[in-house]
Amino acid sequence: MVKVGITCVLLAIILALIPCLPALARDTGTITITMTGVDEISIAITLEPTEWYIGDIAADMERKTSPPIEWCILTNTGNVDIDTFIEGEDAKWVDNPGAYKWMLSSDGTNGEDTYGLWFRISGDTARGYVPVTKAESEFWPYIEPVQHKQFGLKLLTPTSFDADKQMQTHIIISAVAAS
Numbered sequence: 543m544v545k546v547g548i549t550c551v552l553l554a555i556i557l558a559l560i561p562c563l564p565a566l567a568r569d570t571g572t573i574t575i576t577m578t579g580v581d582e583i584s585i586a587i588t589l590e591p592t593e594w595y596i597g598d599i600a601a602d603m604e605r606k607t608s609p610p611i612e613w614c615i616l617t618n619t620g621n622v623d624i625d626t627f628i629e630g631e632d633a634k635w636v637d638n639p640g641a642y643k644w645m646l647s648s649d650g651t652n653g654e655d656t657y658g659l660w661f662r663i664s665g666d667t668a669r670g671y672v673p674v675t676k677a678e679s680e681f682w683p684y685i686e687p688v689q690h691k692q693f694g695l696k697l698l699t700p701t702s703f704d705a706d707k708q709m710q711t712h713i714i715i716s717a718v719a720a721s
């Protein structure tokens with residue numbers, strides 16, 4: 543009887559495996575993926591001029607570039623549409639940058655040892671002058687390759703500051719591929 547029981551269990555296992563045998567067989571298939579590469583993406587801008595020498599200033603005065611809103615040309619020299627951004631920084635004493643600085647205003651106003659800086663893009667009648675702050679903000683959306691934008695700057699000097707110090711600051715204009 544033991545032989546009959548083992549034979550029945552063995553037969554049951556074999557019968558259970560018969561529907562699974564095709565699933566256990568190994569077979570392969572091929573998927574073909576075809577792609578076409580695009581040219582290298584290039585994001586690049588140029589600015590001309592890259593320096594604004596103001597000269598001697600007094601407290602609580604306004605200075606604009608000349609011409610006021612067409613002073614600098616930003617050109618998209620890359621091969622994709624771009625969005626551009628702008629940010630400023632505190633102005634530092636050239637002879638000893640760690641010893642004295644003017645804070646860049648967060649809203650374009652000026653105060654004691656605080657200066658305001660603004661930009662205006664030629665043809666942008668909706669925004670007019672826009673404050674430059676230490677936080678990156680939109681400069682101009684969607685500039686096509688080879689297209690350019692002209693803009694100017696406006697400075698509001700601090701209402702009071704230490705005189706006879708040459709001050710310097712930088713503006714950073716950056717670009718990313720437009721979405």
